[in-house]
Amino acid sequence: MVSSGPIRVLLVEDDLDVAAGIGDYLEAKGLLVDYAGNASEARTQVTRTLFDILVLDVNLPGQDGITLCRELKQAQGLATPAIFLTARGGLQDKLDGFAAGAVDYMVKPFAPAELLARIHAICAYVASPSGLSLEADGYVLDLHSGLLSNAGRNMQLHAAGLAILRRLMQAYPRSVGKQALREGLWGDEAPESDPLRAHVYQLRQSMLERFGEAPISTVRGIGYRFGVDP
Numbered sequence: 001m002v003s004s005g006p007i008r009v010l011l012v013e014d015d016l017d018v019a020a021g022i023g024d025y026l027e028a029k030g031l032l033v034d035y036a037g038n039a040s041e042a043r044t045q046v047t048r049t050l051f052d053i054l055v056l057d058v059n060l061p062g063q064d065g066i067t068l069c070r071e072l073k074q075a076q077g078l079a080t081p082a083i084f085l086t087a088r089g090g091l092q093d094k095l096d097g098f099a100a101g102a103v104d105y106m107v108k109p110f111a112p113a114e115l116l117a118r119i120h121a122i123c124a125y126v127a128s129p130s131g132l133s134l135e136a137d138g139y140v141l142d143l144h145s146g147l148l149s150n151a152g153r154n155m156q157l158h159a160a161g162l163a164i165l166r167r168l169m170q171a172y173p174r175s176v177g178k179q180a181l182r183e184g185l186w187g188d189e190a191p192e193s194d195p196l197r198a199h200v201y202q203l204r205q206s207m208l209e210r211f212g213e214a215p216i217s218t219v220r221g222i223g224y225r226f227g228v229d230p
Contacts, residue, residue: 007123008032008049012042012065013057013085025112039063046072047185048159050146051080052123058086066100073101079143081122136172137215137227141165155210160185161203168216168226175225200224
């Protein structure tokens, strides 16, 4: 789980009445719920906030929930567990959902109490030691908590910083192109301005302040690379 506080949920549902009903119930039970009405909004949300769990409708406008989940989990390496909510209850539909990276699949209509129980069960399981971390050049990145550690010091990453470091540490000692990093942050809908440089600068400054070094170097003409310069 991302934190020891209330479970934070991203609910991706284009039907406002359904979203309101589910969200009101979960919030009444002490969960924190953010909303997205389509895949584009969901991608933006996960770059800005560390969620404990994603609850995804399959039938979304534009890009469907299966494709969105596959993109987030497989292409971008998002570790956050995902549950599908859908009216499609066939075996192949369920297999497609699990193949896309979901950990659970609920067929509509369902009881909100059951969804809540499954969210608690999944988050409790994820919170147990699972080895979902990256190590590179003496640094350890916990993909669930967003905590970066080195030599007994820790730094909590914001969502964009976590996405950038995840890609760089996965590629270590190789470099990662700027376009690949942009796609990891914003998919195919990058902002008109290019805030990648600002995010990297902020990340470097935070690491320098916390660890006394900023192991992210610029590879001219290519992008960025993780590692402490010799």
